[in-house]
Amino acid sequence: MRDVSSHNPQHELTSVADHRAKVASLLTRTPVESRPLENCLGLALATDLVAPISLPPFSNSAMDGYAVRSVDLTEATQEEPVKLPVSEDIPAGRVDVPPLQPGTAHRIMTGAQLPPGADAVVPVERTDGGTGTVALFSSAQPGAHVRRAGEDVTEGTVVLTTGTRLGAAQLGVAAAVGVAELPVHRPVRVLVLSTGSELVEPGQELRRGQIYESNGLMLAAAVREAGGEPTLLRFVPDDVDAFHAALQEHLDSADLLLTSGGVSAGAYEVVKDALAGNGVEFTKVAMQPGMPQGCGRYRDAFAVVTLPGNPVSSMVSFEVFVRPAMLAAAGHATTSRHVRQAVLAGELTAPTGKRQFRRGVFDPATGEVTLQGAPGSHLLGSLAKANCLLAIPEDVTDLPAGSTVDVVLLD
């Protein structure tokens, strides 16, 4: 039975949750492949990474100084230093480190292997820096300035879990345990196609009545930021044949087509004309911006999500519907942005029965959010200045200053 609670009976609008679920169901998990670390940035790990070695792999010095037995230094003070013969010099990377005999010191560098028998390091600043004999001006606790083998990562334990997004630190630790390749989900391959006879390529001359094409580039960038692999197609005019022609050579190579424009109620709605009744369903979602939406499958080939043409509608729709679906398909354990509760700096009003996403600037220092621009879905300049979206629930129409609102952090 249909879930009437998530449907708006007043306007027969599809709920945000229903459309999100429908879009998510169109994408299946991408296959797993092994990639060199340098090609894994932003992708999701497909299996747990078990550490083949411990980190540190061997006990080593945290300071440039002298490896000692702490019991030899119990009497050392600034006034009466303990003097020890220096029997070895151990730079980082030396592999043949002889044991430390009682009553002697080894000069040692940061990262160098601690000799057997030593249990502490005295930094060079607390010595006279001698190379034949060294005067040590302070005692040392056992373990002082020693980085113990395995204190960070233990061999055989899970160092990264399945579904982890591989950022700089995660790739770093994979390299540190000696792994050269990782199993990852291949990125979702996304075609991006803008439609509209008013569109002109940036850099070209603009005549009154025309606008520069911006959605294509913007959505392709959003796809890449979400770990996907975009192919930005040359935009097409409001012409059904041109629309189909643009897609022909990509039928076997894409997972998803994102269109923008041509889906509302006008006379020249090329996306609707090309796709309605052809595997794609169009609907109105209880959301502002982003009311006209559609999704389905193109000729049994790739999934399709048709985004509205207004630039802010396009981007907000990508955030709400496409980004989480793409991340799930690419194996990411976390598919949502960070959401914070913020204090609204001014008042706002919102339409009844629709989830509204307003652009805002969130200040993490004060916990306050300030509206950035009006609600209009053409106000791309405002979106570019925002760092968050305020998510106003469907049943909220007025919020006074000082109210608590959810903000979706965009960076």
Ligand SMILES: Nc1nc2c(c(=O)[nH]1)N[C@H]1C(S)=C(S)[C@@H](COP(=O)(O)OP(=O)(O)OC[C@H]3O[C@@H](n4cnc5c(N)ncnc54)[C@H](O)[C@@H]3O)O[C@H]1N2
């Ligand atoms: N009678 C009605 N009119 C409109 C409705 C409606 O329900 N009834 N819905 C409005 C809403 S809400 C939206 S959102 C838009 C969606 O329209 P389309 O998806 O059909 O988009 P277009 O009409 O093609 O364009 C809308 C707007 O965006 C500009 N645009 C389009 N593509 C691009 C691009 N690639 N780069 C930059 N700008 C683009 C276009 O020039 C228009 O200004 O419909 C409302 N109308």
Ligand code: MOO
């Ligand atoms: O829903 Mo439209 O996306 O507001 O401008």
